[in-house]
Amino acid sequence: MDLVEFENVSMRYGEEGPMAIENVTLSVRENEFVAVVGPSGCGKSTLMKLVTGLAPPSEGYVYLDGKQVSGPQKGVGMAFQASNLLPWRTTLDNILLPMEIVQEYRHRFRAEKAKFQEQGRALLARVGLAGCEDKFPWELSGGMQQRASICRALIHKPALLMLDEPFAALDAFTREELWCMVRDLWQEDPFTVVLVTHDLREAVFLADTVYVMSKGPGRIEARKEVNLPRPRDLAVTYTDEFAELVFELRDHIGRIREDTQ
Amino acid sequence: MTFRQRKRLIQASPWILLVSLTLLWEVVCYAFSVPTYLFPAPSDIWASWLEYHDPIMRHATQTLFTTVTGFAIAVVFGLILGILVGSSPLIYKAVYPLMIGFNSIPKVAFVPVLVVWFGIGTVPAILTAFLISFFPVVVNMATGLATLEPELEDVLRSLGASKLDILKKVALPRSMPYFFASLKVAITLAFVGSVISETVASNVGIGYLMISASSTMDMGLVFAGLVVIGIMGVVMYEIFAFIEKRMTGWATRGTDPGF
Numbered sequence: 001m002d003l004v005e006f007e008n009v010s011m012r013y014g015e016e017g018p019m020a021i022e023n024v025t026l027s028v029r030e031n032e033f034v035a036v037v038g039p040s041g042c043g044k045s046t047l048m049k050l051v052t053g054l055a056p057p058s059e060g061y062v063y064l065d066g067k068q069v070s071g072p073q074k075g076v077g078m079a080f081q082a083s084n085l086l087p088w089r090t091t092l093d094n095i096l097l098p099m100e101i102v103q104e105y106r107h108r109f110r111a112e113k114a115k116f117q118e119q120g121r122a123l124l125a126r127v128g129l130a131g132c133e134d135k136f137p138w139e140l141s142g143g144m145q146q147r148a149s150i151c152r153a154l155i156h157k158p159a160l161l162m163l164d165e166p167f168a169a170l171d172a173f174t175r176e177e178l179w180c181m182v183r184d185l186w187q188e189d190p191f192t193v194v195l196v197t198h199d200l201r202e203a204v205f206l207a208d209t210v211y212v213m214s215k216g217p218g219r220i221e222a223r224k225e226v227n228l229p230r231p232r233d234l235a236v237t238y239t240d241e242f243a244e245l246v247f248e249l250r251d252h253i254g255r256i257r258e259d260t261q
Numbered sequence: 262m263t264f265r266q267r268k269r270l271i272q273a274s275p276w277i278l279l280v281s282l283t284l285l286w287e288v289v290c291y292a293f294s295v296p297t298y299l300f301p302a303p304s305d306i307w308a309s310w311l312e313y314h315d316p317i318m319r320h321a322t323q324t325l326f327t328t329v330t331g332f333a334i335a336v337v338f339g340l341i342l343g344i345l346v347g348s349s350p351l352i353y354k355a356v357y358p359l360m361i362g363f364n365s366i367p368k369v370a371f372v373p374v375l376v377v378w379f380g381i382g383t384v385p386a387i388l389t390a391f392l393i394s395f396f397p398v399v400v401n402m403a404t405g406l407a408t409l410e411p412e413l414e415d416v417l418r419s420l421g422a423s424k425l426d427i428l429k430k431v432a433l434p435r436s437m438p439y440f441f442a443s444l445k446v447a448i449t450l451a452f453v454g455s456v457i458s459e460t461v462a463s464n465v466g467i468g469y470l471m472i473s474a475s476s477t478m479d480m481g482l483v484f485a486g487l488v489v490i491g492i493m494g495v496v497m498y499e500i501f502a503f504i505e506k507r508m509t510g511w512a513t514r515g516t517d518p519g520f
Contacts, residue, residue, distance in 0.1 A: 052418075077419075078415060084416060086435070088437075088512075097430065101430070102420050153416075156420070
């Protein structure tokens with residue numbers, strides 16, 4: 001079943017502003033890993049706002065779980081380029097924040113705090129942050145903060161996880177480590193992901209389906225299924241098959257550039 | 262110099278400076294034989310304190326009371342108005358020019374009005390302390406709330422958080438460093454307010470004590486009053502600095518905010 005559906009969606013900011021995205025149609029199956037790539041300013045972040053209902057489309061329809069999105073959704077997990085952890089909370093308290101807010105959990109947060117904390121510790125351990133529970137975010141490295149940020153987006157088992165260039169600010173090695181972390185989390189216990197990125201290797205390595213968007217106004221230029229077998233090892237990124245996929249996508253983006261010039 | 266010695270020197274530095282300046286002051290007064298009725302030496306001030314410490318303390322208690330009361334009202338009022346201004350662009354736009362205009366009025370010009378309304382004494386002193394010190398609290402709270410990262414707000418809203426949730430869980434705790442910074446400014450301003458009011462319209466308080474002492478040319482007593490206000494100001498400031506350190510240590514990443 002399709003979890004997310006876009007039907008001819010266009011969106012402009014303000015009354016007379018330029019189109020941010022134009023005539024976008026796409027769908028995301030349940031537990032599918034989708035990546036959206038494109039040059040900067042192609043409206044990838046607008047896409048995120050539309051799915052989560054933080055902004056309404058100017059034209060067209062957005063459906064989440066079969067229902068039309070008409071306001072902020074409850075319980076979508078989000079992670080951004082900046083980890084946005086709260087500096088006055090410990091790492092564990094930070095990732096438990098959604099439990100204090102999401103409708104389903106908030107009324108029993110106090111009563112079952114110990115249980116939630118156990119879940120939090122288990123999740124932190126899965127991403128290699130065991131022992132950091134009581135540290136403050138500013139005591140962690142950038143990569144560790146980003147791990148914690150993704151834990152915070154996942155702790156309440158959201159129907160949909162939105163990742164907006166979550167690895168863009170990290171160095172190349174840390175980034176690859178975090179790819180593997182996300183891959184493992186997804187492999188062990190699948191969830192639906194929309195990953196917005198401008199890193200083609202990242203998109204091909206992680207996703208089932210890659211959408212290429214054009215520079216503003218953003219349009220879907222190409223849709224590419226990635227049929228590399230799972231579980232994927234990091235070594236797959238050095239195979240010819242992988243390189244060809246990346247090259248093909250790169251070609252689309254190259255053409256977009258030429259078109260706009 | 263070892264690290265420990267250096268640290269000790271830094272800790273002792275305010276006292277060293279204070280003592281040196283006092284000595285310099287004393288030496289200058291002595292060397293140029295400055296008359297006491299113009300500019301009393303520290304020793305003269307000390308003598309006045311010894312002679313009058315009972316009345317000084319009585320007046321100081323009054324000033325401390327009016328200042329702290331006015332300050333407390335300012336904090337509550339400033340906090341509420343700051344939250345309103347900071348969380349709504351409409352209120353922000355509407356209230357700001359009015360508040361700037363109001364804050365530009367010298368409060369000493371307003372004391373006579375307060376006297377007409379409330380008579381002389383305690384009430385105008387409290388109100389002047391309040392009027393002069395609420396502004397920084399409002400501005401800082403509003404700034405703290407208005408500078409919340411939009412992405413963080415998105416994260417919370419996509420979890421289904423209400424405006425109140427965002428305020429309670431993120432915006433308010435995040436504004437605490439701004440709030441405490443404003444308290445340190447506001448408490449010193451509150452002293453200015455209450456003393457101004459006492460000099461104009463009161464027969465109790467340090468301000469009144471100084472005015473009546475200067476009318477008899479008792480400069481030693483005037484300066485003793487000044488010193489007492491200064492000490493009270495520093496003590497109150499340190500109390501808030503201490504609370505700030507305990508409450509918002511995260512903002513300075515656990516290091517000493519002195520650096």
